[in-house]
Amino acid sequence: MLSLLLDQYNYAVVIILMMTGLYVVFASRNLIKKLVGLSIFQTSVFLLYITIGKVSGGQPPIVESHGSDHANSETLLFASIGEVDSVAQSSSEVLYSNPLPHVLILTAIVVGVATLAIGLSLVVRVREVYGTIEEDKIEEYDRIYYKEILERQ
Amino acid sequence: MSFMPLFPQWIFEQGPAFLIVLPLLMGAIIAILPNRSMAWWFTFFVTLICTYTAFGLFQHIYFDSFLLYTMGGWAPPHGISLIVDGLSAPILLLISVMAMLTVIYALPASISEIEPKKRGPFYAAFLICFAGLMGMVITGDAFNVFVFLEVSSISTYALVAMGAARDRRSLAAAYNYLIMGSIGATFFVIGLGFLFMETGTLNMAEMSAILSDLDGGTRVSKVGYGFIVVGLGLKIAMFPLHTWLPRAYAYAPTKITIFLASTATKAAIYLLLRFTFTVFDPSFDYISIMLKYLIVGAAVVGMVFASFQAIFQSDVRRVLAYSSVAQVGYILLGIGIATSSGLAAGYLHLLNHAIIKGCLFISVGAFWYRFGITRVDDFSGLFKTMPLTMGAFTLGGLSLIGVPFTAGFVSKVKLILAAAEQEMWWAVLVIVFSSVLAIVYIGRIIMAAYFGSPPKINGSTFTKNEAPFMMLFPMWALGLMSIAIGLNAFGIGDTFVSASEIAASVLLGGRG
Numbered sequence: 001m002l003s004l005l006l007d008q009y010n011y012a013v014v015i016i017l018m019m020t021g022l023y024v025v026f027a028s029r030n031l032i033k034k035l036v037g038l039s040i041f042q043t044s045v046f047l048l049y050i051t052i053g054k055v056s057g058g059q060p061p062i063v064e065s066h067g068s069d070h071a072n073s074e075t076l077l078f079a080s081i082g083e084v085d086s087v088a089q090s091s092s093e094v095l096y097s098n099p100l101p102h103v104l105i106l107t108a109i110v111v112g113v114a115t116l117a118i119g120l121s122l123v124v125r126v127r128e129v130y131g132t133i134e135e136d137k138i139e140e141y142d143r144i145y146y147k148e149i150l151e152r153q
Numbered sequence: 154m155s156f157m158p159l160f161p162q163w164i165f166e167q168g169p170a171f172l173i174v175l176p177l178l179m180g181a182i183i184a185i186l187p188n189r190s191m192a193w194w195f196t197f198f199v200t201l202i203c204t205y206t207a208f209g210l211f212q213h214i215y216f217d218s219f220l221l222y223t224m225g226g227w228a229p230p231h232g233i234s235l236i237v238d239g240l241s242a243p244i245l246l247l248i249s250v251m252a253m254l255t256v257i258y259a260l261p262a263s264i265s266e267i268e269p270k271k272r273g274p275f276y277a278a279f280l281i282c283f284a285g286l287m288g289m290v291i292t293g294d295a296f297n298v299f300v301f302l303e304v305s306s307i308s309t310y311a312l313v314a315m316g317a318a319r320d321r322r323s324l325a326a327a328y329n330y331l332i333m334g335s336i337g338a339t340f341f342v343i344g345l346g347f348l349f350m351e352t353g354t355l356n357m358a359e360m361s362a363i364l365s366d367l368d369g370g371t372r373v374s375k376v377g378y379g380f381i382v383v384g385l386g387l388k389i390a391m392f393p394l395h396t397w398l399p400r401a402y403a404y405a406p407t408k409i410t411i412f413l414a415s416t417a418t419k420a421a422i423y424l425l426l427r428f429t430f431t432v433f434d435p436s437f438d439y440i441s442i443m444l445k446y447l448i449v450g451a452a453v454v455g456m457v458f459a460s461f462q463a464i465f466q467s468d469v470r471r472v473l474a475y476s477s478v479a480q481v482g483y484i485l486l487g488i489g490i491a492t493s494s495g496l497a498a499g500y501l502h503l504l505n506h507a508i509i510k511g512c513l514f515i516s517v518g519a520f521w522y523r524f525g526i527t528r529v530d531d532f533s534g535l536f537k538t539m540p541l542t543m544g545a546f547t548l549g550g551l552s553l554i555g556v557p558f559t560a561g562f563v564s565k566v567k568l569i570l571a572a573a574e575q576e577m578w579w580a581v582l583v584i585v586f587s588s589v590l591a592i593v594y595i596g597r598i599i600m601a602a603y604f605g606s607p608p609k610i611n612g613s614t615f616t617k618n619e620a621p622f623m624m625l626f627p628m629w630a631l632g633l634m635s636i637a638i639g640l641n642a643f644g645i646g647d648t649f650v651s652a653s654e655i656a657a658s659v660l661l662g663g664r665g
Contacts, residue, residue: 142325
């Protein structure tokens with residue numbers, strides 16, 4: 001059990017981060033703390049994807065020797081996937097890690113930053129309007145405010 | 154009848170990419186445009202052109218075959234493909250028509266809702282949201298779905314928060330939506346990660362082929378499906394995950410409520426269909442269990458519970474928002490039955506509900522525009538002051554209840570027949586019961602409007618104060634549309650029914 005955990009500690013870290021993030025989002029009533037939790041939650045997904053991309057014993061996916069293999073790498077670029085496999089196997093027998101998840105996660109990081117940015121700017125607006133960033137207080141102020149409006153009518 | 158000759162050939166060749174690229178590009182241009190008053194015209198023409206293109210593509214699907222567009226000429230599974238088939242084409246058309254009608258409505262509504270200097274960015278965000286929704290529906294690449302989902306969601310958060318000029322509660326609503334929406338999207342992307350782990354590809358068609366080779370795959374794909382359903386469930390506002398929806402709909406600017414209510418949840422339901430039936434297969438045992446117990450269960454509880462909540466709301470927009478959650482239940486029930494008649498009924502109700510809710514929210518927006526009212530008590534005597542608007546609201550309301558000769562009746566009857574076919578008599582009862590609840594919450598508003606007396610201002614009697622034409626046009630277009638579906642005028646009803654049957658056959662592995 002322990003050895004399994006040690007072998008795949010990446011997944012353990014992913015799960016811990018994910019649960020921490022979700023817990024912070026749901027448990028805290030402070031708007032900024034919720035965003036912190038959301039960021040932790042999203043970060044765990046980045047780690048999950050990068051872990052998926054790792055092939056055990058795989059090299060970084062960079063074609064190393066340039067001179068003689070140049071033609072070869074060009075074939076790699078323009079070949080269909082079946083041919084790539086055969087070219088790669090015949091030429092060097094090097095096992096590469098999968099680079100695709102890294103690219104995907106670059107996109108996901110950008111999305112995460114955008115979400116965080118808009119979340120923070122919403123918090124700034126909330127602070128301007130209500131003067132607080134505690135959810136309980138915001139709800140209380142709203143209750144009082146709109147009750148007064150109704151009574152005035 | 155076919156309108157195919159009306160469309161140039163390039164629409165069928167480049168149309169799919171055009172639908173995403175045009176609004177995205179114009180969104181960026183409008184954001185930096187110095188002349189703010191041009192923003193509305195640009196947005197209107199973009200949505201008009203997109204509607205034309207989507208209609209052309211719909212015609213192509215209906216009379217010819219499905220379209221596969223390869224981005225940049227890179228063939229799938231390596232390149233990103235765009236798919237227009239019997240499932241996505243009607244939704245593309247729906248989103249672009251609703252966007253166009255929303256933009257028409259937005260011109261008068263903006264005067265009272267958005268500060269002049271914010272109108273340019275408002276339309277820019279609207280177009281980006283529109284592009285994101287179109288992208289979600291049209292793409293054939295699973296990770297691309299996530300990107301477009303976030304493009305549309307992030308701009309939606311900003312748009313909902315723009316209601317703050319009128320009602321400060323929209324800030325908290327937008328924040329809440331942001332947290333829930335981001336968690337949903339992240340769940341979705343975790344699910345995609347598991348699917349990628351299992352299949353090693355992101356192309357939906359390729360995924361589907363590999364998964365059926367593996368006969369449903371291992372635990373990894375089961376967990377992946379679970380994450381995808383929860384993630385999309387948050388976006389759909391599936392019953393226990395719907396808490397963000399009433400607040401977001403009630404406090405957003407009215408035009409955003411119209412657009413969201415009729416398109417955003419629908420695009421997410423489309424994704425649920427796409428993943429459940431084409432990427433996965435309902436013949437896998439874990440999918441059929443999920444459909445039979447989780448989706449149907451959430452649908453049925455949501456239909457009753459949300460309808461009850463709708464009855465006890467004092468704000469009309471919240472009544473309609475809870476009713477949206479209930480109507481999502483009808484659609485999910487059709488999906489959960491998972492026979493070809495059930496899927497067709499669910500899909501038809503999806504289209505009909507978008508039209509009905511669009512009509513209702515536009516009329517509520519018009520009431521707000523004229524009198525600044527949204528509470529049920531304030532609707533007293535509105536029929537005497539705004540007869541045309543109230544007429545459109547009545548058409549929409551009757552259709553929502555499912556009175557004969559309306560769109561709601563057609564799809565509800567089909568849903569009841571589909572449930573009866575499977576001998577799910579309790580589901581038939583729930584559908585009827587939920588419709589009775591709809592009579593109560595819509596009836597309450599209509600009774601007040603028709604039989605109440607309008608308030609006297611300064612002792613003088615009321616005057617007629619109709620909504621401007623730019624608001625009357627979209628609401629009556631949608632209201633008459635729902636009647637046309639119900640009466641099958643000009644064959645519109647048959648077109649909708651056969652579009653939903655084609656979609657069901659695509660889902661169950663027919664063409665496409």
